[in-house]
Amino acid sequence: MTEIVATPSVEIERLASRARRLHEAELVDPTVDHAALLEAVAAAIEVRTGDLLPPAEEETGLAEARLRGEIARTTGQLRAFATAVRKGESHDPIIDLADPEATPPRPDQRRANLPLGPVAVFAASNFPFAFGVAGGDTASAWAAGCPALVKAHPGHPRLSRALAAAVEAGLAESGADPAWFALVEGADEATGAALATVAEVAAIAFTGSFGGGTAIARLAASRPEPIPVYAEMGAVNPVLVTPAAAAARGESIGAGLAAAVTAHAGQLCTKPGVVMLVDDEAGRALAAALAAGITAAPPHRMLYPALAESFARGLAVAADDPRVSAVVDGAPRAGEDGDGRLGALLELRAADLRPDDPRLKELFGPAALIVWAGDGEELLAAAGHLEGSLAAAVHAEPGExxxxxxxxxxxxxxxxxxxxxFPTGVTVGHATVHGGPFPATTAPTTTSVGMTAMRRFLRPVGYQGVPDELLPPALRDANPLGLLRQVDGEWTRDAVNV
Amino acid sequence: MTEIVATPSVEIERLASRARRLHEAELVDPTVDHAALLEAVAAAIEVRTGDLLPPAEEETGLAEARLRGEIARTTGQLRAFATAVRKGESHDPIIDLADPEATPPRPDQRRANLPLGPVAVFAASNFPFAFGVAGGDTASAWAAGCPALVKAHPGHPRLSRALAAAVEAGLAESGADPAWFALVEGADEATGAALATVAEVAAIAFTGSFGGGTAIARLAASRPEPIPVYAEMGAVNPVLVTPAAAAARGESIGAGLAAAVTAHAGQLCTKPGVVMLVDDEAGRALAAALAAGITAAPPHRMLYPALAESFARGLAVAADDPRVSAVVDGAPRAGEDGDGRLGALLELRAADLRPDDPRLKELFGPAALIVWAGDGEELLAAAGHLEGSLAAAVHAEPGExxxxxxxxxxxxxxxxxxxxxFPTGVTVGHATVHGGPFPATTAPTTTSVGMTAMRRFLRPVGYQGVPDELLPPALRDANPLGLLRQVDGEWTRDAVNV
Structure with a gap:
């Protein structure tokens, strides 16, 4: 294991102060082309693919094809944010023109966004590139114009350092201040706590476990100056299948579900963890296909030992619940690599769900729980036991x-x-929503993936009666950026006061 | 004093459960016309103006003209939200069309907003109508489609009950479920705590003191299910005057400032509490005009006794600070109504501002603090000591x-x-920003006044591959609502997939 030397608190303070000074200077006199910065980092990662893959494979156990895909996704989202920045999507310009005849008279009032301030990013273990050091949270902070302080996940320290080197090279190539980025390391809780509570940070983006996310949120709430915490903490991501869908294509749904449950050892925040079925012949055939697919899936190493332990513990707790039976028990098979996790499939009856303990919690790893309903109405009622999730899928027939x-x-x-x-697979676009009610996230009005993720780090500022030449370009009469603006409630690209 | 019987916790739980049930039912099958609801409540308030004014005057001590203006503002903002809802401003529709040729293939992905859930509103003392029981927070919750549970400010219980009766009549007239609204009363902290921690509430909107807002935020963070807290807590709202502006129109600025400081006994969250001036002849003339204006202002009752006490206490603490001198001491004059507060004006030198104790805290009431700078550069440096504020004004000459x-x-x-x-006077429009960094608010990315206040209570929901007839109307191919939508990154009102 690579040794991780925790970044000392004083160094975190220094890095945060440096980021804050950059932020303040940019507010007064913006100099950086954020789109160019994002593109330069994308290019720097791309040219270093050969250096990045070996530590990624060794440290995470994820397959090369998956990791190559993830690098493409990472550079793709950096570039997509660059395009969004170029198109002015960060500004949200709104103008209410003066109306001296109104009662009371209305002043000229305009608003547009400014960056919120330095963002502390807690990188994920399961997407070492796409939600790693230069992943979605970091990219959306930069797109909003905010410096990022990134705590590397301790599961992949060498990859994180190599990514940090790529980021630093990209910043240098684009002529950006090094203070746009800082790497923070530490395998202990104290490092994370220091980053979550350092004074100069203005917001926190976290991707990880429920325990980790809620702990960071509590720490942030205890600060003298509380700050927004955008924690994405995973979910059970239920899949509900109607009897008609099971009858029409139960085997294919079962096989697709098995792949979604076991791919990458189920270490995805959108892994389907609960499958709700009607207990009829077609439902049972679907379940059989799901069980067969899970059984056939090869063992897969989990990202790091603590995760494998916590998965085994979670399975043991479930097995102790008299309501739950194991269809596929996930126990290591003799002669197979003990390091590899096998998939598991559990089941229980919807009638056994209890409001106070519905047993529908996330089990992070290659496992799913079937909930058997007696009929469609009980299926619908069982869905009422579900907590907030990132995603949910419904399989039904046309017109049903x-x-x-x-x-x-x-x-x-x-x-x-x-x-x-199936819930797995999140497309990065404008319409992406990767968020949801608690316990999926601590910030239900936001998304952590997709172009609108930058909104988390933007703050509206109003200007009342400010002379045109002192307004930010997004708000000037002539509309020099050519933006679509809401003027007196109507959307237009026209200049105003002409 | 009107007796206030605190709403029992069990009743708060019942009201919140009722609101949650309504919310869940509306999510499944939306039936209510939110615009009609808002307009019916506006009309119900308007026709009851005669019943509302007497308790408002008696309980708040605010003048009739001010209160009439505030009723107009309250009905105006209810109707403005109705118009915004009719124009579809709550939806934020975004569509990424499918691209099967992309690597990986892109599914059809769309998103639009849904209401977040029941909102707990803590009404303000100082705007008994505009931020009272049916004020801006309640209106923006309804505009977002969320039921509101409103805790009346204990400073004006009779007015709050009369407003609640008007709301209930408006809901009945528009055919809306009574669960869209509930009044909660209580002069004790326990009632507020019960409302902030009741399980079925999804967000909190608070307008009041720093102490109150941060206490509610801490309570909300301690919930098993943390929820967003939008607390607007006031600010010092600095006014900075350049030497040239003071030379050109110092007397007029001084008189304007005096009016802004003393109007309504300074009980406005945007009252200018700090005035930064350069210590030259023009600056001193401006200060003299400000002092004269404050001295000449008639005494004005404060909203409720505890506020008058806290103002007097704050003045006494400031007077004990050796750095601070009183220009106008605000002591009651002999023979005048002891119930009335007189304005106060304090001063200190910018050189005495200390990073650890800049003495630039809000003093809620008719008082301001002059900070004297030696020159323009020291003025700029002194501004660096300011904390987050709702508003700030700069007075300068053209081209300076x-x-x-x-x-x-x-x-x-x-x-x-x-x-x-001057910072006082907030125009309710699309471009309004009434928010700001901590300690002005706990939610720096939002505004509590203006049309975009509804964004606080909206949550994006994504739809991947969902058949057209099951999409919300805002996202259907044909664009039946005629909305401006972002389609593949471009804004259009066109139908898609035609």
Whole structure:
């Protein structure tokens, strides 16, 4: 194991102060082209792919193809944010023109966004690139114009340092101040606590476990100056299948589910952890296909030992619950690599769900729990036991009423609703929602993936009666940036006061 | 004094459960026309003006003209939110069309907002209508489609009950469920704590003191399920005057400032509490005009006794500070109504500001503190001691470089920048920003006044591959609501997939 020397608190303070000074200077006199910065970092990662892959494979146990895909996703999202910045998507310009005849008279009032301040990023273990040191949270902070202080996940220290070197090279190539980025390391809780409580940080983005996210949120709430905490903490991401869908394509749904549950040892925040089925012939055939797929999946190393232990512990707790039976027990098979996790499939009856203990908690790893309902109505009622999730999928047949009812019933507690597909796989775009009600996140009005993730780090500032030449370009009469602006409530790219 | 019987915790739980049930039902099957609801409440308040004014005058001590203006503002903002809802401003529709040729293939992905859930509103003391029971927070919750549970400010219980009756009548007239609104009363901290911690509430909007707002935020952070807290807690709202502006129109600035400091006994969250001047002849003339204006202002009752006591205590603490001198001491004059507060004006030298104790805290009431700088550079440096504020004003002459530097330097710690006017008076519009960094608020990315206040209570939900007929109307191919939508990154009102 690579030794990790924790970044001392005084060094975290120095890095945060440096970032704060850069932020203050940029507010007074913006000099940096954030789009160029994002693109330079993307290019620097790309040219270093050969250096980045070996430590990534060794430290995470993830396959090369997956990691190559993830590098493409990482550079792709850095560039997508650059494009969004170039198109002015960070400004949100709104103008209310003066109306001296109104009662009371209305002044000229305009608003646009400014960066919030330095962002502390807690990188994820399971997406070492896409939610790692230069991943989505860091990219969206830069897109918003905020410096990022990134705590590397201790599961992959060498990769994190190599990524930090790529970031630093990219910043240098684009002529940006080194203070746009800082790497913080530490395998102990104290380092994370120091970063979450350092005075000069203005917001926190976290991707990881429920325990970690809620601990960081509590720390941030105890600060003299509380700050927003955007923690994405995973979820059970239920998949609900109507009897008609099971009858029409149960085997294919079962096989797809097995792949979604076991891929990358189930170490995805969108892994389907709960499958709700109706206990009829088609439902049982679907479950059989799911069990067969999970059994057939090869063992896969988990990201780091503590995660494998916590998964085994979670399975043991579930097995002790008299309501739960194991369909596939996930025990290591004789002669196989003890380091590799096997998938598990559990089941219980919907009638055994209890409001105070519905047993529908996330088990991070290659496992899922089938909830058996007696009929469609019980399926719908069982969905009422679900907590907030990042995603949920409904499988139904065209025109089937139950499908629409399940979708409408679930959407109040889910970030992203999926139809006839699986929750795994998040497309980075403008319409992406990777968020959701607690316990999926601590910030239900936001997303941590996709272009609108930058909104988390932007703050509106109003200008009343300010002379045109002193306004930010996004708000000037002539609309020099050519932005779509809301003027007196109507959207237009026209100049105003002409 | 009207007796206030605290709403029992069990009743708060019942009201919150009722609101949650309504919210869940509306998510599954939306039935209510939120715009009609807002307009019906506005009309119900308007027709009851005659019943509302007497308790308002008696309980708050505010003048009839001010209160009539505030009723107009309250009905105006309810109707402005109704118009915004009719125009679809709550949806934020974004569509990324499918691209099967992309690597990896991109699914059809869309997002639009849903209401977050029941909102607990803590009404303000100082705007008994505009931020009272049916004020801006309640209106923006309804505009977002969220039921509101409103804790009346204990300073005006009879008015709050009369407003609640108007709201209930408006809901009945529009055919809306009574669960859209509930009044909570209590003069003790326990009632507020019960409302802030009741399980079924999804967000908190608070307008009041720093102590109250931070206490509510701490309570909310301690919940098993933490929720967003939007607390607006006031500020010092600095006014900075360049030497050239003081020379050109010092007397008029001084008189304007005196009016802004003393109007309504200074009980406005945007009252200018700090005035930064250069110590030259023009600056001293401005200060003299300010002092004369404050001295000439008639005594004005404060909203409730505890506020008058806390103001007197704050003045006494300031007077004990050896750095601070009183220009106008604010002591009651012989023979005048002891119930009425007189304005106060304090001063200190910028050189005496200390980073650890800059003495620039809000004093809620008719008082301001002059900070004397030696020159323009010291004025700029003194601004660096300011904490987050709701608003800040710069007075400068056309083309004067110092004015622009002050504006750029201040905007990083202020919600709304004002040019050659005063911070008091907030225009409710699309471009309104009434927010700002801590300690002005606990939610720096939001505003509590203006149309975008509704964003606080909206949550994006994504739909991946969902059949057109199951999408919310805002996201359907044909664009039946005629909304401006971001489609593949471009803004359009066109239908898609045609």
């Amino acid at each position: 009423e139950l499908g629409g009812r399940l979708l409408r019933s679930l959407r109040g507690r889910v970030g992203r609703m999926i139809w006839n597909e | 470089e110092l004015g622009g530097r002050l504006l750029r330097s201040l905007r990083g710690r202020v919600g709304r920048m004002i040019w050659n006017e």
